[in-house]
Amino acid sequence: MPRFRRLLRWLLILFAGFFVIGLLAAGTLYYVVSSRLPDVESLRNVELQEPLYVYARDGRLMALFGETRRYPVDIAEVPERLKQAFIAIEDNRFYEHHGVDYRGVSRAIWLLATTDDKRVPGGSTITQQVARQFFLSSEYSYTRKLSEMLLAMKMERELSKDEIFELYLNKSFFGNRAYGIAAAAEFYYGKKLDQLDLDELATLAAIPKFPSSGNPVTNPERARIRRDYVLQRMHELGFISLAEATAAQAVAMHATPHERPVEVYAPYVAEMVRQEMIARYGGDVLTRGYHVTTTIDPTMQLAADVAVRSGLSAYDHRHGWSKIEQAFDLAADEDAATAGARLRGIPAQSGLLPAIVLRAGDGTADVALTDGTTVTLDAASSRWTGRNPGALLKRGDVTRVRRIEPKGKDGAAPDPAAKPTWQLDQVPRAQSTLVSLEPDNGALRALVGGFSFAGQKFNRATQARRQPGSSFKPFIYAAAFERGFNPASVVVDAPVVFRMRRGQDWRPQNDDGKFAGPMRLREALVRSRNLVSVRLLDAIGVDYARRYISHMGFDESELPPNLSIALGTPSLTPLDITRGYAVFANGGFRVTPWFIDEVKDRDGKVVFKENPAVACRSCGADGTTVATANVVDGFNLGPSQPATAAAPAATTPEPAAPVAGPDRLVAPRAIDARVAYQLVSMMRDVVQRGTGTAAKVLGREDVGGKTGSTNDHRDAWFSGFGGNLATVVWVGRDDNRSLGYREYGGKSALPIWIDFMRVALDGMPIAANEPPDGMVKVAVSASGRLLPTTSDGGLVEWVKAEDLERMESTYEDVADEVPTEEAFDIF
Structure with missing residues (x-):
C-alpha cells in the first residue's frame, strides 16, 4: 500500500508538472500569437477592392475597369431572408457565440480523432472566416487555426455582429470575378438584392464554400444540391415554411452570366479615361472604387458611332468585294457547332459577326456563327458586291455577316412575324475617326477612334498623325490676314517653281491641274486652290506663319519649316485639328480639350x-x-x-x-477676333458654294468647314463647325495606302460629318457670326478693288479698320504681275 501511494503521489506530481508546463506553453503560445494579431479597429475603415466606374455626362455607365466585380452594400440593405440563408448554411449560431462556436470545434476535433481525414468540415464561424479573409492566409495549420480563433474573439469584442456580417457579405468570393453578394446577384441573375427570389438567394448562399465546383453556371447540378440543402436548413431553423422550401427546390436552375450593362458605348473614350486616371492616381486606381464622370454626350456619341460605321461601310462597298479574312480546313463530317467553335477567338466588330462557310454553291452559301447557328445567304445578301455568295465563298472560309432587323413602314412598328435578314459583309479596308468638342470650353462631346475597338484598340483620334491636306489652309489664311491680307485680297492662281538648296525644283499643282489666274482669297479658299495658298505663305514668310499658327494649339516643331505646310503636310492628330478649328468657331480663343x-x-x-x-x-x-x-x-x-x-x-x-x-x-486669346470672324465667314461659303456643298442638306446657315485631301488620296478630311460644336472627320488607311480614285474629303469624310452633325445639331440654336468691333463694311469688285461706298453693286466684305488703307496694297499689284513660272528658294 505505501508503495502504491508513493506511485500515485509521483503520478500526481508528474501530472501537475505536465499541467503547469502545458499552461506555461499555452500561455506562451497565446502571448506570442496574440501579440501578432492585427488591429481589428482597421476593419471599420477597410477599403474593399472596387472597380473604376466611368460615366457619360448624364450619369449613364460607359465602362467598368478592374479585375474585381464588387459593389459593397450596407447590412441594412441586405434582405432578412438573404441573411438567414447564409446563417443557415455557414453559422446557425452566429448571433449567439462570441466568435468561436465550441460545439463546432468539438465536433471537428472528434472527426480528426476518429477519421483519417487531415481536413474536416465545421468549426469555422462567420467571424473566423472574416478574420481569415482579411488578415490570415489559407494555410491549414494549428497555429493558423489558433490565430483565427483568437482574432475572431477579439473582433467580437470590438465590432458588432452586423459589422462583421457586412464585412463577410462584401468580402466573400462568389466565382467569376464576383466579390460580395451584390456583385454575385448581378452576375448570376442580373438583379438587385431586394429582387432575388428564395431559390436564387439560397443558390447564392451556397456558393462561397465551393465557388468553383459549386458554381451555378458551370456546374448547375452540384449547385442545385447545395441550394436544396440550404433551403432544407432554413426550414429546419424556422426561417421558412416547408411549403416555401419545397416550392423553391422545385425551381429549375437558371443562373446565367449577366455583365453590368454598358449604357453608353464609347470604348475609345473609356480607355482614355483609364489611362488618364492611372497617370493621375497611380496603378491601383482600378481597385479603389473611383467614379469618373466624363463630358461625353450619349446622343452625340451614338450618332458618331453610327456615322463612322455607316460611312466606312459605304466607302468599302463602293470599292467592291475584297477577300476573306482566313480559311479553315473543315473535316468532311464537321457540323455547325464544331465549325462555329473555331470562331471563338475572332471578335465581332461593329455588328459584323464572324461566320464560317459550311457550304457554297448554286448562288447561295450556308454559314455557321460562333454559337453554332446556321444562316443561309442568298443573292440579295451580297447584292452590293455584284456577285452571289456561291461565287464569292467556299467551304471553310471565314467571312462576316450583318444581321438586319425588320423595320416598319414610315416609323411604324415592324410586323412581329417578320424575320431578320442577313447581309454578307466585310471589315472595311479603311479607318475613320470623328472628334467633336464644344469650342467655347474644349469639352469633348463625342469621339470615335476607329471602326471597331474590339478589332483594334489603336485610337486614331489621339494617336494617329496624318497630313490634313487642304483642311490646314484656313490656318495659313488666318496668318495672312494678321499681316494685312483680307478676304478680298487678290492673289494669282498660276504656276510657280520653288528651287530648293540641293538643286531640285518643287512645282506645286492644283488638284485639277488647271489655273484660274488672279482671284480673291475668299474664292481661293472656297475652291481650295493650292497655288494661291503657297503664294500667300511665301508672301508672309514661313517662320512667321509657323509662330502664328502655333498659338492655336499646335506645336511649332511639328510644322515643317518650308512652304509645303501651305498644302497641309504637317503630321497632326485629328484632335489637334479639332482644337485648331475651335479657335475659329469661338472667336479666337485657344481652348484645351478635356474629357x-x-x-x-x-x-x-x-x-x-x-x-x-x-x-x-x-x-x-x-x-x-x-x-x-x-x-x-x-x-x-x-x-x-x-x-x-x-x-x-x-x-x-x-x-x-x-x-x-x-x-x-x-482661355488665352490665340488670334484676333476679327480674323476669326473672316475665316468663319469664308468657311461658311465653302459649304454654301464650294467643296463642302453637300453639307447644305443640314439646312443651317451656321455650318462651315473645309475639305482636305492629300497626295494619292491617302487621307480624306472634313473639318468644320456648326451650332456650338467643332467637329473633324478623318478617313484613311492604317497602312497609308490610297483610298482610291477620287476619294476626296468631300466624298469620303464629309458624309460622315453630315450624318453626325444632323443628329448633334438637332434643336441647337443657330450660332451667330457678327462682326466684332474694329471692322468696316466695304464693297469690292470681282477683282478685289475697293468701290466707292456710294456705288451700287459690288461684293460686300468686312475688313479690319486698319486694312482699309491697304485695300489697294502692293500685294494685289505684285500678284497681278507674277510671271507664269518664277523660281523661289523654298527654304
Missing part, C-alpha cells in the same frame, strides 16, 4: 472637379497675374500656378484670366 469632368471616391467625395478655361468674347486681357490652365499631354487637368499676361496674339497668346469670379478662367 474628365468630375472624379469621386468610393464614398462619394469629390476629389477632382474640372474648371476649364473658356472663351469669353466680352472679356479683355488686363495684364494682371491670373491662374492658367494646367495642360499635360494636350489635356486640361485643372488649375495650375498663376501666370502673367503676355504679348498680343501676333507674337504670344494671352494667358487665361478670371471670368466672373476668381475661380473661373478665360
